[in-house]
Amino acid sequence: MRRVRFEVNGGPEVLFVEDVAAPAPGPGELLVRVDAVGVTLPVVRKVREGSGPYPLGGELAGTVTEIGEGVTAFAPGDRVTGLCFSHGYADIAVLHEAMASHIPDHASAVEAVALVRSGLVARGAYEAARPLPGESVLVTAAASAVGQIALQLAKAGGASRVVAAVSSPEKADFVREMGADEVAVYGDESWGEPVDIVLDGVGGDLLTPAVKALAPGGRLVAFSSGGGTVQAYDLLVGAKSVIGFQMALIARNQPELYAAWRDELWDLHRAGTIRAAVHAELPLEEAARAHELIDSRRNLGKVVLVTGTA
Template sequence: APDSGRHRTVVPRRVAKEREAAVRIVRHHEYGPSRVLRTEQAEPPAHGPQDVLVRAAAIGVDHADVQRRLGTFPLGAPPLPYCPSTDVAGTVVEIGERVTGIEPGQRVVVWQAPDAYAEFVAAPAARVLTLPDGLGFAEATLLGSTGRVAVHLLQTARLTAGETVLVRAGAGAVGHIAVQAARALGAERVIATAGSPRKLDFVRSLGADAAVDHTRSDWPARVREAAGAEGVDVILDGVGGPRLLDDVRLLAPYGRLVCYGASGGDSEQPAVPLMDLMGMRQVTGFTMATMARGAPALVEEGVRLLVRLVTDGSVRPVIHERVPLDEAARAHDLLEQRVSMGRVVLVP
């Protein structure tokens, strides 16, 4: 039998009192503009024997949250009513009886916590990572799925030192981590695309050797000029849409394109002509769920790498704005209007 003294749920009196009352949660009951997001009262989330209960201090807001709210997410619209599942940093207040290695009072981040736009979240302990000392809660949300995606994309692309990397949408939550991680992992040249002068300056400040305005029709030519005659060795693309074929044609011989989303709003992705791959170019898709199922050891390696890069200062998570939980609609507007740089977080 487990040591009940070690694993028993421990709830300080002040926490127990807080949990007796209803807590705030943000949901939408229909698809549509940001105003469909509502702050509601709900019972605190229940947690099982292998789960932890976390009081949220910062909640990441992702472009996928916007697409799901609009009902345009490429993998399908979520069932209604819906509360986004995203990264949450906060403090553990309760643990399930089978949880080990995590204790109440610890600062943690939960990746892809269910019903995340809320004051409390419950999630499997396997999705919980304790935080390094000195890392703020808002910045820590980027140790969740967003930062992991950036590092796992580079793992999937098998980046080696001396190669040229192109990061599409380099000013975004994933992109700004990928720009820095690529540099830290030995890329000789990092090129980033962005859609405004402020964002172009931002990606340069992160270490991009070249910044290209992807709103210009000639952006592929400008990338090729920055990359050199051979082309780009690694391309990370979460934008998708018809211009994906431009990525393919920018690849150097043996180049690798990793596609991980469609933030550009086009759910229909183009077919890649076989002849465009004859230069030994490779195109692959990426999802966290598939990698977690098929290569758990590689996932763990990536998580350790991300923590090291953040801890030693090689990667600097950037927070664009901290928005009150009750103003979740404004947080969505920042992403939908494409003005944010780094990550937007909600603060309960």
């Protein structure tokens, strides 16, 4: 089987395809023939900043071919999606049963990796803000896989005004299609009228203007791995709040809520209320190009690797 390997040989990171033996499922694990892999910013950052070699994990979707001892919720032939912590950029991968879920008949493997994990992060971040009907919402990284779903969820949730903050004006048409009423560009002196909620998927230097964009009493939900610092005084003068959100804690500590949000996303997708935009479907051999698309902020929606094994 093929899988993508990451190594650093005293220079830039290298992603290349190698032929290896297929893994075997252990207790509580599923062996999955992979059809699609969702490329995520945390994995891209890990490759850019790491020393390697180590497995490239992430979101994947495919068909169960074998189950390990103790697996009860899945059987060979089931279509599944889930988060892989070992080698996910591959023709065949191992998923733990607890991290897997069934793909409904109305969705493809590509739609599954574009919707589920990104949608869960968007859903959870929005919920963490405790939105009230009629409040206004601003989403940073609004053209990203998570951001474009967050725009749609805010609109469907009754937000009076949805603002998309993006890195370039060229993304304006896309985010408006995803539900944005207004568009702000990083570096602009003003992002428009203040908002009640900011969902921030960027972090770093963008935290300061994001806090500034909040109305008095507003809440910023930080769910990015980009770090950054907020000045306490900037919060104090406007009675503003910053809330940290991490999906892994929900998945680990509140599995029922995690499952309920996932089912809700599928229902909204089936009804046509939300869709998961896909920027590109690339073969495994072009994993480096997929990473570059995300690292350069040129993607409009999800970037997906496809294996061609289906």
